Amino acid sequence: MATNHFSSGPLGIDAAPAPLVLPSSAPLSRSAYDLPRAGITPVARTTALTLDRPLHREQPLEALRPIASRHRAILKRALEILPAAIALSVISSLVWGPFVAPVPFAVALLSFHAYWLWRAQMTGIHAFKGFRLLRHHQKINWRERYEERRAQGGPCLAWGQIRHIVIIPNYTESADKLRMCLDSLAGSDEPSQIIAVLAMEEREGDAAYAKAAQMRREYEGRVGRVIATFHPWGLPGEVVGKASNENWAARRAKEQLVDREGGDVDLLTITSCDVDTVFDHKYFSCLTYNFATDPNRYRRFWQGPIFYYNNIWHVPAPARLPHVLAGLNHLGRLSRGFLRMNFPQSTYSLSLRMASEVDYWDPDVIPEDWHMFLKCFYHLGGDVDVETMYTPIYMDGIRSRTYLGTFVNYFQQARRHAWGCTDIPYAVQQVIDHPEIPLIHRVRRLWALSESHVLWSTQWFLVTVGRVLPFAMVSLGLVDMPDWFPVISKWLLTPCAGTLILLITLDALMRPKRPQEFRLWHYPFQYAQYFLMAVITFFSSALPALDAQVRLALGKRLEYRVTEKA
Numbered sequence: 402m403a404t405n406h407f408s409s410g411p412l413g414i415d416a417a418p419a420p421l422v423l424p425s426s427a428p429l430s431r432s433a434y435d436l437p438r439a440g441i442t443p444v445a446r447t448t449a450l451t452l453d454r455p456l457h458r459e460q461p462l463e464a465l466r467p468i469a470s471r472h473r474a475i476l477k478r479a480l481e482i483l484p485a486a487i488a489l490s491v492i493s494s495l496v497w498g499p500f501v502a503p504v505p506f507a508v509a510l511l512s513f514h515a516y517w518l519w520r521a522q523m524t525g526i527h528a529f530k531g532f533r534l535l536r537h538h539q540k541i542n543w544r545e546r547y548e549e550r551r552a553q554g555g556p557c558l559a560w561g562q563i564r565h566i567v568i569i570p571n572y573t574e575s576a577d578k579l580r581m582c583l584d585s586l587a588g589s590d591e592p593s594q595i596i597a598v599l600a601m602e603e604r605e606g607d608a609a610y611a612k613a614a615q616m617r618r619e620y621e622g623r624v625g626r627v628i629a630t631f632h633p634w635g636l637p638g639e640v641v642g643k644a645s646n647e648n649w650a651a652r653r654a655k656e657q658l659v660d661r662e663g664g665d666v667d668l669l670t671i672t673s674c675d676v677d678t679v680f681d682h683k684y685f686s687c688l689t690y691n692f693a694t695d696p697n698r699y700r701r702f703w704q705g706p707i708f709y710y711n712n713i714w715h716v717p718a719p720a721r722l723p724h725v726l727a728g729l730n731h732l733g734r735l736s737r738g739f740l741r742m743n744f745p746q747s748t749y750s751l752s753l754r755m756a757s758e759v760d761y762w763d764p765d766v767i768p769e770d771w772h773m774f775l776k777c778f779y780h781l782g783g784d785v786d787v788e789t790m791y792t793p794i795y796m797d798g799i800r801s802r803t804y805l806g807t808f809v810n811y812f813q814q815a816r817r818h819a820w821g822c823t824d825i826p827y828a829v830q831q832v833i834d835h836p837e838i839p840l841i842h843r844v845r846r847l848w849a850l851s852e853s854h855v856l857w858s859t860q861w862f863l864v865t866v867g868r869v870l871p872f873a874m875v876s877l878g879l880v881d882m883p884d885w886f887p888v889i890s891k892w893l894l895t896p897c898a899g900t901l902i903l904l905i906t907l908d909a910l911m912r913p914k915r916p917q918e919f920r921l922w923h924y925p926f927q928y929a930q931y932f933l934m935a936v937i938t939f940f941s942s943a944l945p946a947l948d949a950q951v952r953l954a955l956g957k958r959l960e961y962r963v964t965e966k967a
Contacts, residue, residue: 473830480826484851485954488858488947495862495870499880507886510871513863514893524733525900531706531736531791532907538791543590543686550694558693562668563594564625565685566654566753570600570646571676576612578676581711583616585679587623590686596626596658600650604634628654636764641960644769647673648762655757667699669753673762673770677797678748679711684792688750691790702774702787703750704743706732709798710912714919716798717807718930723815723941724798729904735789742849743787744771748794755781767959768821771850775824778846779831783838808940815945820959822854822950858950861943865935868894905931 498506544560551557569582579599586595599616601609613629620627632649639645651671658664670692674680684705692698709716709724716724734743745751747770756762759773759780766772778785799814801807828850832843868890874880905928930937952959 476830477826480829481823481956482954484822484825484854484858485947485950487855488950491855491859492862492866492947495866499871499874499882503880503882507871507883510863510867511886511889511893513867514890517860517864518893518896521897521900523737524730525903526733527736528729528733528904528907531732532911534736534791535706535732535793535911538687539683541683541687543683543690547690547693555694556696558668558698560689560693562665563689563692564596564658564664564669565594565688565750566596566598566651566658566669566671568598568600568647568650568654568671568673569676569678570643570650572602572646573605573608574676576615579612579616580619582674582676582678582680583620583624585682586685587620589680589682589684591689592623593625594689595624595685596628596654597624598650598654599627599629600646601629601631602634602646603631628657630654639764640767642767642769643675644762644766644772645764647769648764651753651756651761655753659753666754666757667752670750671753671756672748672750673745673773674748674794675796677711679795681705681792681794684790684794687790687792691788692752695788697784697786699752699754700777700781700784700786701751702745702777702785703790704735704745704787705748705790705792705794706735707747707794707796708732708911710795711797712800713798713912714916716800717804718926719933719937720799720807720811720941721927722930722934722937723811725908726904726938729907742845743789744774744849745787746770747796749787751777755785766823768818768824771821772824772827775828775831775846775850779828779835779838779843783835783842811941812945815941816949817959819854819857819946819949820953822946822953825851825854854946854950858943858946861935861939864894865939901931901934 494506498509547557547560567586569579571579583597586592586597589595597620599613601613603609609631613631617627617629630650630653632646636645636649654671655666658669659666670688672688688703691701691703695701706728708728710728713721713724731746737743749770755777759776762769762773763776774785774787799807799811801810825847828847832847835843871880871882872887875882949959
């Protein structure tokens with residue numbers, strides 16, 4: 402499908418070429434744009450935008466559309482059922498497998514245990530590697546490194562001309578939460594390069610306008626610029642959530658900064674974050690360096706490791722464990738070299754040019770991060786990749802006003818993240834629609850996506866239940882299993898404890914200092930939670946993923962809920 406690089410929309414094939422004229426002097430809505438300006442100078446001229454010519458079709462589009470739509474709908478529905486079907490088949494095989502084929506079952510289960518040992522060791526090794534790289538990158542002066550590269554004759558964009566749009570979607574969050582994110586932007590190495598976009602929801606009412614005005618007053622002069630956008634409620638084809646708000650905010654920011662004021666889209670990055678995101682002070686200087694020096698800058702996502710350390714000492718102990726493991730697993734994935742296959746997560750950056758080329762975030766999805774990457778990857782010829790920046794990103798762990806509420810909210814958020822299984826039908830369709838990308842590249846991305854979601858809902862059962870249930874069935878005299886099965890299983894899974902000890906140690910080294918209100922006698926609970934790891938990870942990981950996949954198979958849609966973070 403043809404894409405206009407400036408009007409930011411994929412064009413229908415029956416659209417005739419025509420110039421679009423956008424006057425830069427068009428009146429602006431003061432509620433959205435009553436802001437100080439820095440870094441991008443408006444120019445008194447018009448910008449002519451020309452649509453690409455329509456694609457040639459052998460048959461009328463109207464005749465093809467109903468047939469294609471029916472086939473796509475059938476394929477999509479089958480693929481929506483597939484993740485749950487695989488998960489339930491694998492899980493139930495732990496019961497019927499020993500009866501039907503005990504030896505093949507034992508071999509298959511031990512093969513998975515060997516695979517899981519390999520994954521655990523790789524996670525530990527690369528988490529440690531990432532820990533060392535974080536320490537090393539904290540010592541780098543990115544502006545000096547840029548000047549060194551420039552002195553050596555390396556092709557670079559001008560450092561001072563680059564600007565970073567940071568979209569902060571929020572709905573009913575407090576002003577203090579917004580300040581957490583904005584303070585980290587103001588405290589960065591290059592605050593004048595940052596354009597903060599307060600992506601408000603219009604349905605919040607007067608409180609949203611008051612909050613935006615307050616933040617603009619407080620941060621005027623502390624960052625390069627502050628823009629507030631107000632996402633209308635109930636637009637056709639949208640679902641409530643981060644993606645639809647982000648889509649609206651990105652379009653309005655580009656409209657203001659590029660189309661109206663004449664800024665250069667090729668000198669702008671756009672960063673997606675959450676309202677509780679706290680950026681390391683080197684994040685944007687590191688991003689400037691990478692964007693300025695990478696020849697593939699318009700086909701790259703940049704991702705820093707995410708740690709849930711903002712309030713980690715105040716999160717209830719059982720919920721602390723999955724937050725810690727999530728951060729260190731993320732660091733391990735980003736640090737891999739061989740067989741590396743990463744996706745952006747939650748807070749990430751890309752060029753505004755690439756975002757506009759693919760028509761921004763799809764407003765009808767809930768988990769937007771992996772979906773946005775897949776959209777860019779398949780629509781831009783498979784040349785898109787994720788680069789790691791070893792500048793940490795800190796976020797809140799889930800903590801509600803009540804102890805029980807914390808676990809309910811964690812479950813709901815984990816289920817929302819697992820709803821990313823909806824990307825599997827999307828990715829399969831993209832594999833079919835883009836034969837111009839080498840097959841191996843298309844399939845590798847699809848495999849990485851599918852493997853992640855299938856393991857999410859099944860690995861707990863295969864490792865935990867698969868270690869216990871067959872032995873229980875043998876002891877009750879229900880089945881006969883090979884004598885070598887328990888011995889090999891033990892030797893395969895026991896070394897995984899070493900990886901866990903390493904991750905606990907890395908967490909102790911990286912976590913913020915213990916606050917005074919966290920008493921020393923709380924420490925036994927801090928580490929006793931790991932003895933309950935099987936129970937905790939079932940409710941925080943396996944069950945939410947299985948819930949999401951079964952809901953998708955049954956055709957029940959998930960509604961976006963803002964996670965309470967007290």
